[in-house]
Amino acid sequence: MANLTINGKTFTLDVEPDTPLLWAIRENVGLTGTKYGCGIAQCGACTVHMDGVAMRSCGVSVSEAEGKKITTIEGLASGDTLHKVQAAWIAKDVPQCGYCQSGMIMAVAALLAEKPKPTDADIDEAITNICRCGTFQQVREAIHTIASA
Amino acid sequence: MNKHVSPKMNRRAFVVGTAAVGAGLAIGLDLPFGGPAMVRAADGSPEVNAWVVVKPDDTVVIRIARSEMGQGSLTGLAQLVAEELECDWSKVTTEYPTPGQSVARKRAWGDFSTGGSRGIRSSQDYVRKGGATARVMLIEAAANEWKVPASECTVAKGVITHKASGKTTTYGKVAEAAAKLTPPADVKLKDPKDWTIAGKGLLRLDTAEKTNGKMIYGIDVKLPGMLNAAIKDCPVFGGKLKSYDEAKITGMKGVKKVVKVGDTAVAVVADTWWHAKTALEALPIVWDEGENAKVSSESIAKWLAEGLDDAQPAYVGNKNGDVKAAIAGAAKKLEAVYNYPYQNHATMEPMNATALYTADKCEVWCGTQNGEAVFAAVLEASGLSAEKCDMYKVMPGGGFGRRGQTDYVRQAVLIAKEMPGTPVKLLWSREEDMAHGRYHPITQCKMTGAFDANNNLVALHYRLSGQSILFSLRPEALQNGMDPAAFQGVAQSGEAAIGYSVPNLLVEHAMRNPHVPPGFWRGVNVNHNAIYMECFMDELAHAAGQDPLEFRRKLMGNHPKHLAVLNAVAEKIGWDKPAPQGIYRGIAQVMGYGSYVAGAAEISVTEGNKIKVHRIVASTDPGYVVNPAQVERQIAGSFVYGLSALFYGGCTVKDGKIEQTNFDTFNSMRINEMPKVESVMVPSGGFWGGVGEPTIGVAAPAVLNAYFAATGKRIRSVPLRDQNITFA
Known part of the structure; x- marks a missing residue:
């Protein structure tokens, strides 16, 4: 059993303590916006926030996540008000297939929370998610648009 | 060693597949454009025709048969229909018809397959006619109601007006009457010059x-009651499943069933996928790996190298003059051997499909590039007839050619068949996805160029050795054994024609098909052919003591469209001016998928092996541009895919298996490694070329040629990872 706080709600889940947070979120809580890409914390498709820090949820066990405040892509907006990263992603038409974008958006949201006006070097260092469609150009432009707003 | 995985040609699937394809070729312009029998959408709204449903609130539902997988053609196709329909773009939504519905209606929506950069170019004509026909019918319905000639009515944004009487109505109000009309026999399409919705960079x-x-x-x-499956297929292609010890995982949490899948794979079905995967990893499995377990990258390379020998048989793909005589009599000659490896598509979303089987129905939900191929696979694997099967497309997390295949669909249906009435979602682990790709084919190429005493190129011998995709996947498309697609980018004519005129030319292919299954991988054969030809052109220019751009231009006089895009990138990157200090340039051009493309790169190299790409310029002439914003994204994305393959890709074979297992051993570019791609669109009209793939061809050669400019070293082997070259 594990008690997880996700998007402001508490869930008591019947899972083994070593279950990756990713699969607990997807299969036990039922929030499928967080994606599986590699399972070895390489690609970033499963990025969520744990106490505000971007984490690759495939590499975090539910036991490590207990007691932490977890936010997934579904919990990023405030009610009907989109998070500024989501709004910029729509305005700049960032996603292609979109599969990596939940993780990309979560990583960018965490970066901007820490550094509201990131330089290109900051972006290069913080955003290490894989996107096979190759949306990097739009990702960078959208970040700068948010930063200069 | 000439072992290959023979495509399994189940008779039922073959009949369905070819019947479907045959109908597609036959229908062409005869696609049904509505009436007289009225068809209603699921919510009761009338279909004006197969492509257009108008709801009473004026919402226009545009049907899209081709798959969206990130490339943007869903939006582009909707723009084309809406352009002719003259509807209000803000009220447009889209939906996918299912392959089952299409087959039941004599293939009303034509071809579903979405590959070869065909999404728009191969359906633009009939979808535009679908939109135009619906417009004519909607106007006629209004005119009938008003008892005025239709020719006196106009329409803008879905509002029909009869100016003389001052009457107006909307599409939503007349759709019911329009759907009962007989469609016009012929409609005139707009000149693209007059487009107001198509041709614009609208948001997706x-x-x-x-x-x-x-x-x-x-x-x-x-789905309600759904279970989850994880699978392992024999890691040696062509090997079989010998046995597994189910008792070892009996009682593991959540495990419901262990299923043998065909002759080669075993799956564990559990309540969650995590449980299924955990149990599968604990399951002892014995494989019968067979003869292919002796194959390695080294043995494949040796076999392909033997094919470079002129004494070995080869198919001739392009020829003029007498190459051998011209080389023998030349003042100077240059020879080089290049190679290109296997590549995995590595879509971000691993392969998966959900199947629900009962004795009288089989349904599948999955992302696919070819709904009709999935439909045929469902029929084959379920053993049920067409009217008892269907498939529902959902968004694929990347396609790149991999999701044109249906191996994972077949597996899902075979598993579901063991649990009638229970939906089962089969998901491959990333490791399974890496081990069971349909890989970019492996090739080598020996090129020999010959000059006369004045450094004019008088002969070029281009000898490929390696794998054919069509041999494995579409043997019926071979021409007397030859794979015509092997010559993409270096063909005599057609949609992937060579852009150079050389007095004596011989392009040939010694086909050698190792056991690793090949597939269509974004760009397909253009990828290696463009590297071989464009890097060797650079070598020839250097040998002739000429500027690489000027050297090419002299050979391109008869190829104005190829030349125009090359000139466009040269101008944009400033080829005629010196590059900034420490920056070096490379250039390349190719034709593929009906479009002319060129690329140029500016790079710097530190410590001899660390590359920073500072600038990329790419140009394309696809004839027409339906959505420039999406074309720009496809061009930039193709460079990310192409340069990832150049730097980090490459799948190697050991003991008959693919060695790379995940993104730690098959890396992909990150944002810090990718510069902005400056795209230059020069659509010249009069033809329809593709967009998703062509520019990938120039990505690698532009960078490799710049690397030579920077270091004086030629790299003739991909990936750079294996040459100890990486990003700075």
Whole structure:
């Protein structure tokens, strides 16, 4: 059993303590916006926030996540008000297939929370998610648009 | 060693597949454009024709048969229909017809397959006619109601007006009457010069749900009572499943069933996928790996190298003059051997499909590039007839050619068949996805160029040795054994024609098909052919003591469209001016998928092996541009895919298996490694070329040629990872 706080709600889940947070979120809580890409914390498709820090949820066990405040892509907006990263992603038409974008958006949201006006070097260092469609150009432009707003 | 995986040609699937394809070729312009029998959409709204449904609130539902997988053609195709329909773009939504519905209606929506950069170019004509026909019928319905000639009515944004009487109505109000009319026999399409919706960089129609987690990909499908399956297929292609010890995982949490899948694979079905995967990893499995277990990258390379020998048989793909005589009599000659490896598509979403089987129905939900191929696979694997099967497309997390195949669909249906009435979602682990790709084919190429005493190129011998995709996947498309697609980019004519005139030319292919299954991988054969030809052109220019751009231009006098895009990148990158200090340039051009493309790169190299790409310029002439914003994204994305393959890709074979297992051993570019791609679109009209793939061809050679300019070293082997070259 594990008690997880996700998007402001508490869930008591019947899972083994070593279950990756990713699969607990997807299969036990039922929030499928967080994606599986590699399972070895390489690609970033499963990025969520744990106490505000971007984490690759495939590499975090539910036991490590207990007691932490977890936010997934579904919990990023405030009610009907989109998070500024989501709004910029729509305005700049960032996603292609979109599969990596939940993780990309979560990583960018965490970066901007820490550094509201990131330089290109900051972006290069913080955003290490894989996107096979190759949306990097739009990702960078959208970040700068948010930063200069 | 000439072992290959023979395509399994089940008779039923073959009949369905070819019947479907045959109908597609036959229908062409005869696609049904509505009436007289009225068809209603699921919610009761009338279909004006197969492509257009108008709801009473004026919402226009545009049907899209081709798959969206990120390339944007869902939006582009909707723009083309809306352009002719003259509807209000803000009221447009889209939906996919299912292959089952299409087959039941004599293939009303034509071809579903979405590959070869065909999404728009191969359907633009009939979808535009679908929109135009619906417009004519809607106007006629209004004119009939008003008892005025239709010719006196005009329409803008879905509002029909009869100026003389001052009457107006909307599409939503007359759709019911329009759907009962006989469609016009012929319609005139707009001149693209007059487009107001198409040709514009409109925002995509499918973005919002990709930013809030709501978009449903195959991996996200949920059905009541659904179970989850993890699978392992014999890691040696062509090997078989010998045995497994089910007792070792009996009682593991959540495990419901262990299923043998065909002759080669075993799956564990459990309540969650995590439980299924955990149990599968604990399951002792014995494989019968067979003869292919002796194959390695080294043995494949040796076999392909033997094919470079002129004494070995080869298919001739392009020829003029007498190459051998010209080389023998030349003042100077240059020879080089290049190679290109296997590549995995590595779509971000691993392969998956959800199947529900009962004795009288089989349904599948998955992301696919070819709904009709999935449909045929469902029929084959379920053993049920067409009217008892269907498939529902959901968003694929990347395609790149991999999701044109249906191996994972067949597996899902075979598993579901063991559990009638229970939906089962089969998901491959990333490791399974790496081990069971349909890989970019492996090739080598020996090129020999010969000059006369004045450094004019008088002969070029281009000898490929390696794998044919069509041999494995579409043997019926071979021409007396030859794979015509092997010559993409170096063909005599057609949609992937060579851009150079050389007095004596011989392009040939010694086909050698190792056991690793090949597939269509974004760009396909253009990828290696463009590297071979464009890097060797650079070598020839250097040998002739000429500027690489000027050297090419002299050979391109008869190829004005190829030359125009090359000139466009040269101008944009400033080829005629010196590059900044420490920056070096490379250039390349190719034709593929009906489009002319060129690319140029500016790079710097530190410590001899660390590359920073500072600038990329790419140009394309696809004839027409339906959505410039999406074309720009496809060009930039193709460079990310192409340069990832150049630097980090490459799948190697050991003991008959693919060695790379995940993104730690098959890396992909990150944002810090990718500069902005400056795209230059020069659509010249009069033809329709593709967009998703062509520019990938020039990505690698532009960078490799710049690397030579920087270091004086030629790299003739991909990936750079294996040459100890990486990003700075």
